[in-house]
Amino acid sequence: MANPFDGYAKKKDFLICIDSDGCAIDSMDIKHIRCFGPCMVKEWGLEEHSEEILERWNEINLYSMTRGINRFKGLAAILEEINEKITPIEDLDSLLTWLEDADELSNAAVEKAADEKGSICLKKALNWSIAVNRAISELPEKDVRPFDGVLEKITALHGFCDVAIVSSANYEAVKEEWTRFGLIGHVDIVLAQNAGSKKSCIEKLLTFGYDRDKVMMTGDAPGDMDAAKKNGVFYYPILVKHEAESWSNIMDAAEHLKEGTFAGEYQESLIEKFVNNLS
Numbered sequence: 001m002a003n004p005f006d007g008y009a010k011k012k013d014f015l016i017c018i019d020s021d022g023c024a025i026d027s028m029d030i031k032h033i034r035c036f037g038p039c040m041v042k043e044w045g046l047e048e049h050s051e052e053i054l055e056r057w058n059e060i061n062l063y064s065m066t067r068g069i070n071r072f073k074g075l076a077a078i079l080e081e082i083n084e085k086i087t088p089i090e091d092l093d094s095l096l097t098w099l100e101d102a103d104e105l106s107n108a109a110v111e112k113a114a115d116e117k118g119s120i121c122l123k124k125a126l127n128w129s130i131a132v133n134r135a136i137s138e139l140p141e142k143d144v145r146p147f148d149g150v151l152e153k154i155t156a157l158h159g160f161c162d163v164a165i166v167s168s169a170n171y172e173a174v175k176e177e178w179t180r181f182g183l184i185g186h187v188d189i190v191l192a193q194n195a196g197s198k199k200s201c202i203e204k205l206l207t208f209g210y211d212r213d214k215v216m217m218t219g220d221a222p223g224d225m226d227a228a229k230k231n232g233v234f235y236y237p238i239l240v241k242h243e244a245e246s247w248s249n250i251m252d253a254a255e256h257l258k259e260g261t262f263a264g265e266y267q268e269s270l271i272e273k274f275v276n277n278l279s
């Protein structure tokens with residue numbers, strides 16, 4: 001694929017970067033609640049304890065400061081808990097060691113490691129990850145939608161800001177969803193998995209000539225906040241379980257951005273609410 005920044009040019013003084021999954025599009029809960037957790041229970045045959053395990057899965061991946069972590073890290077975290085408190089997980093150390101050493105946390109990488117080591121746990125992790133992808137692809141289209149107010153607010157923001165999607169999800173999936181919901185016309189650039197980490201995407205966008213204090217990252221997970229912080233740009237959180245409310249307040253953030261009053265008290269209060277909401 002061509003360089004995703006090819007042909008991009010700054011048009012306005014302000015830039016708003018927006019994450020997709022769990023931020024603009026209501027797709028995180030459904031993927032974890034219907035796909036990631038249940039596929040894990042099934043692959044490891046943990047049906048007997050499924051209620052408490054699924055509750056912990058959702059807590060780790062959706063409702064705490066580990067929200068949005070890599071799927072294999074989330075898997076290792078819950079398997080360690082299960083191993084400690086519920087039932088032994090065979091060959092768990094192979095997964096933990098792989099996570100420490102791997103350069104890349106992908107299906108291809110876990111498959112290679114499973115074959116090389118003949119590891120049961122890595123093989124199960126691969127089967128699970130493949131089953132998750134299949135389950136996600138089979139989710140009814142109608143069940144994945146933008147949060148209330150997203151189209152209206154992005155349209156308004158685009159009136160005075162350049163708008164960039166900064167997502168770590170699959171490029172085609174992001175493009176397809178934003179197109180289907182009529183959002184894509186208010187977007188100047190789509191930066192997804194293929195464009196690199198969120199931190200490096202924001203870093204690259206800054207090289208097009210934006211002042212850091214005119215740039216805001218909008219996201220729902222600690223990783224989004226880190227990407228903003230590391231680039232010295234502002235962070236506007238979309239709070240899990242309060243997404244529509246967060247979107248309805250986003251024009252306040254836009255005003256602070258325009259007026260140059262985002263730094264300090266306002267930014268700190270947003271971050272405090274975000275962290276408290278995940279604790």
Ligand SMILES: [Mg+2]
Nearest residue numbers: 019021022023
């Ligand atoms: Mg997200």
